[in-house]
Amino acid sequence: MIRESGSFRDPDGYVFWHGERLFRALYQSGAEAYRTFRRSQVAKWAEDHHLLTRSWELLPDEWKGFDFLPPDIAGVVEQERVPFISYPYEWTFDMLKDAAVVQLELGCAMARDRLTVKDATAYNLQFLHGKPIFIDVLSFQPYREGTPWVGYAQFCRNFYYPLLLQAHCGIDFQPLLRSYLDGIPVMTVRRMFGVRAWKRWATLKHVVGQAWLQQSFESKMPTLKDDFPTAQFSLDHNIRLMQGLMKDLGKLSLRRTSSHWSSYGEKNSYSVQVRRLKRAFVSEQLKKISPSCVWDIGCNTGEYSLLAAEYAPRVVALDSDAASVNALYLHCQSQNITRVLPLVADLIDPSPALGWGLEERKSILERGRIDCVMALALVHHLCLMRNIPLGHLFAFFGRLGMRHLLIEFVPKTDPMAKRLLNNRDDVYPWYTQPNFEREAARHFVIEERLELEKGGRVMYELVHRLTSPSHVAISMSTDEGQSPSA
Amino acid sequence: MNRTVLSMLLVSLIIASHPSDAFAYIDGTSGGLLIQLLLGGLAGVGVIVKLYWRKFIGVFKKEKE
Numbered sequence: 001m002i003r004e005s006g007s008f009r010d011p012d013g014y015v016f017w018h019g020e021r022l023f024r025a026l027y028q029s030g031a032e033a034y035r036t037f038r039r040s041q042v043a044k045w046a047e048d049h050h051l052l053t054r055s056w057e058l059l060p061d062e063w064k065g066f067d068f069l070p071p072d073i074a075g076v077v078e079q080e081r082v083p084f085i086s087y088p089y090e091w092t093f094d095m096l097k098d099a100a101v102v103q104l105e106l107g108c109a110m111a112r113d114r115l116t117v118k119d120a121t122a123y124n125l126q127f128l129h130g131k132p133i134f135i136d137v138l139s140f141q142p143y144r145e146g147t148p149w150v151g152y153a154q155f156c157r158n159f160y161y162p163l164l165l166q167a168h169c170g171i172d173f174q175p176l177l178r179s180y181l182d183g184i185p186v187m188t189v190r191r192m193f194g195v196r197a198w199k200r201w202a203t204l205k206h207v208v209g210q211a212w213l214q215q216s217f218e219s220k221m222p223t224l225k226d227d228f229p230t231a232q233f234s235l236d237h238n239i240r241l242m243q244g245l246m247k248d249l250g251k252l253s254l255r256r257t258s259s260h261w262s263s264y265g266e267k268n269s270y271s272v273q274v275r276r277l278k279r280a281f282v283s284e285q286l287k288k289i290s291p292s293c294v295w296d297i298g299c300n301t302g303e304y305s306l307l308a309a310e311y312a313p314r315v316v317a318l319d320s321d322a323a324s325v326n327a328l329y330l331h332c333q334s335q336n337i338t339r340v341l342p343l344v345a346d347l348i349d350p351s352p353a354l355g356w357g358l359e360e361r362k363s364i365l366e367r368g369r370i371d372c373v374m375a376l377a378l379v380h381h382l383c384l385m386r387n388i389p390l391g392h393l394f395a396f397f398g399r400l401g402m403r404h405l406l407i408e409f410v411p412k413t414d415p416m417a418k419r420l421l422n423n424r425d426d427v428y429p430w431y432t433q434p435n436f437e438r439e440a441a442r443h444f445v446i447e448e449r450l451e452l453e454k455g456g457r458v459m460y461e462l463v464h465r466l467t468s469p470s471h472v473a474i475s476m477s478t479d480e481g482q483s484p485s486a
Numbered sequence: 487m488n489r490t491v492l493s494m495l496l497v498s499l500i501i502a503s504h505p506s507d508a509f510a511y512i513d514g515t516s517g518g519l520l521i522q523l524l525l526g527g528l529a530g531v532g533v534i535v536k537l538y539w540r541k542f543i544g545v546f547k548k549e550k551e
Contacts, residue, residue, distance in 0.1 A: 148526070153518025186517055209524060213534075214517025222537050224519050231523050231530040241522065 001068045005359035006123075012138045013077075018066065022081040024055075030138050031075035037140040042113040046134075051106050053128065055079035055137040079137055080128075083293070083314055085367050088122040088158065089178035090343040090351060092326035093166050093254050094333075096173070099125040099132035100159035100249055104242045106134050107149070111235045111242075116143045120151030121182070122158040123361075130338035146228050149238040156206055157183025160245060164203060165192060167252040172322060174344050181355055186211045202248040259323035274452045279307060281450050281459045282374070282406060286311035289404050291371035297347055298378035302328035302340065308374065309339040316370075320346035347378075347396075348386050365400065372404040373397060377457075380410040380417045383431050390430065390439040398443030398464065405444060405462040409436050414457060433458065 004015035012030030016023055026034055034057065037043055046052035055077050063069070063076040088096060099122060107117045117139050124136040161184045162173030169192060176184050190197060190211035197203045270278065286294070286308055294312045296305040301324045305317035317340055319325050328342040345351060345364055354361040375397070382388040397405055410417050412431060440446065444462035451458050520537075523530035 148519055148522040150515065150519075152522060153515040156518065205521065205525065210517040210521040212517075213520035213524070216541070217516060217520065217537070222540070224516075224523075227523070227533045227536075231526055231533050233522070233526060233530075237522075237526050241525065 001066070005357070006355065006361060008356070010136075010138055020081075022079055023058075024077045024079065024138060025069055025073045026075040026077060026138070027072060028074040033141045034075065034077060034138060036142055037115060037137070040110075040113040040115060042109045042115065046106060046109060050129070050131055050133055051102055051109070052134045052137065053080040053082070053126075077137060079135070082126040082128050082133075082135060083368065084316055084341055085362070086127060086341065086343055087177075087351065087361055088162075089174045089176075090345055090364070091127075091174075092322050092329050092342065092344055093163065093173075094326055095127070095132070095329055095342075096122070096159060097163055097249060097252065098333075100155075100163065101246060102132045102134060103155065103159065104246045104249075107151075107242045108239050108246075110140055111143065111239045114143050114235065115140050116147075116149070116238070117151055120155035120158060122177075127341055130332055130336075130340065143235055146231075146233050148228065148231075148233045149241055152241065153186070153210070154183060155245070156210065157185065159183075160206060160249070161186070161189045163249065163252050164207070165189065167255065168196060168200075168203070169193065170255050174322065178351070178354070181361065186214055202251075206245075206248075254323075254326065256323065259321055271453075274457070277450070277452050278376075278408070278457075278459060279304075281448075281452075282307055282376070283311070285404070285406055285448065285461045286372070289372055291404065293368065293370050294372045294374060295370050295400075295402070296374045296376075298375060298381070299328065299342070300324050300377075302331065302342065304374055304376055305340050305342070306331075306337065308372075309337060312372070313339055315340045317342045318345040318347070320344065320348075347382065348388075370400055370402040372406065373400060373402050374406045376406065376408045377410060377416075379407065379436070380412075380414070380420060380431075384412075384417060384420045384428055390435055391442070394439045394443050401464075403464050403467040405460075405464070407440075407460050407462060409433055409458045409460065411456065411458075413455060 002017040004017065007015035010030075011027070012033060013024050013026040016025060024030075038057065043052075047054050056079075058076045058078060066076065069076070088099070091099065102125060103117070103120055103122075107120075110117055118141050119136075119139060124134055124139060125132050126135050127133070157180070158177075162177055165171040165176070165184070166173050171192065173184070180188075186207065189207055193203060193207055197207045282304055289311075291312045293314045293316070294305075294308045296302070296308060296315060296317045299305045299317035299319045300321070302317050305315050305328065308315045317325070317328055319328075319342075322344045325342045325344050328340070331337070332340050332342065351361075351364040353359065353363040353366070379393065382393060383390060397407075411433060412418070412421070412426070412428070437446065440460070440462055444464055446460060447463050448461035449458060450460075520534065523533050
C-alpha cells in the first residue's frame, strides 16, 4: 500500500494505492457523505456525462484483507484512475476554462440534488480522455440550509482570477499558479488589475468588491456564521452565483492566440520532401515500438504528437509556449482527439515537486512511466540558445527512464540553427554530429539513423542502454522497484 | 437588484470603509463570504451595512477607552 503523498488535507479520508489500483479510505464522516452522494441521482448523471470519475464502494469483505488500514476506517472506495496527473500550472487558458466550467456545472447539478461541493481547488480536476473531469469523490456533502457557497473564494483564486488576468491583462497565469498553490490571492489580483478592474461589472464584483471587503475587515473579521440566517442564503442563491460565473467565463477569451512559436510549423526550413521523410521515419519507428505512453517534448502545435497518437494510446505533448499548446488543445477538442494531453512545460525549468514537504505536488518527472520520448527539432534550441551541453542533455534523457528516444539532430548549417546564431558569437564548437552521437552513446544505443538531407538534419532512434537486450537483467530489477504512477 | 444601485452601494461602502494595514490572521475566504452577502440580495446588504456600522461604532469606542 502506498498512501498518496498529496492526500492529507481532507478530514473525511485519503487516497492510497494498492498495486495498480486506486482507492480512498473513508473515515466515518466521509463514509456517510459518500453514501449520501452515491444514493443521489446526480452521481450517475455526473459519471455518465464525464464530469466525475467513476467510483464504487467496496463491500466489507472485499477490503478485509487490507490490514494496513487503521481501525477508524469506515469504508473503502475504489475509483477510476487517471493515467497521467497534470496540474493547473501546466494547463493552458482553454484547459483551465474548461475545467472551471466542469467545476461549476457539477456544483449546479449537485445543488439541484441538495448536495454541495465543499471545496473548489483546481487540483480536484484532471484531464482524462482529453476532457477535464472531477476526481475527488469525497468533495460532496449534504447542503446545510442557509449557508453560502463556501468554495466561492477558492474558485476565484484557482480558476477565475487566473483566467481574468490572462484574458484582460495578458498575464500568463501558469507561473503565478505555480507559486500560489492555493490560487492567486484576491489582493494580488486587485493590485495587478489596477484601475482596469473598475471597467467591468464582473471584475468590480469579484475582484474590487471582494478585495475591499476582505481588506476592510481583515484586522477584525466578524463571525459571519451567526449572520447567515439573516442573509437568507439558499441553494438558489448559490446556483445563481455559479451560473453568473459560468456566464462571465463564457465571455473570457485569449487576447493573443498566436505567438512566434505557434506559427513556427509554417516558418520552418523543411522542404516537402524532407518533411515527408521525417514523418515516415517517426511513423515507422512508433509502429515498431508500439509504445503505451509517448512524451513529445517541444511539441509546438503538436504535428508529431498527433502522429504519435495514431500509434500510442497516450501522448503527453509538452511545450513552453502556452499559445502553441493552447492551439493544440483546441484542435484536439474540435477533432475529438482523446489520446493527446497537451501541457505547458519547459524542459529547462520543468515543474518541480512542490507543496507540503515537497511531496504534495509531484515533479513532472515522477508522474508515471514513459515508453518513448520524442525530441524533434529541439536539440539546437536547448544547446545553442539555452547553453545545455550535449552531455547534460543525454544524461537528462537517460534519467527519464524510457526505453526509446526519437531525436533529431539539427546541424549549425541548418537555416533555423543559423538564425539562432545570427547576432551571437558561435561559442559552441562542441555542437557537432560526432559529439552528439558520442554523448548519446553513453546512455543509449543508436538503433536507427536517417539523414534527411545530405549534410542536414539527422533522425535517430535510440534505445536506453539499461533496457537494451544486453541489459535485460538490470532492466527487470529496475522495473520491479518502480512505484505505481499517480 | 438593480446593477446601478449595487454599484453605487459598493462604491459608497468602499469610500466609507477605512482599510487597516494592521497585520492580522487573514482568512482568505472572508472576502468571498462578504461579497456573497452583498450580492445575495437586500437581506445580505443589510448584514454588510450592520457590519460596517459596528466597525464605525468600534472606532469611537476605542477612542473612549
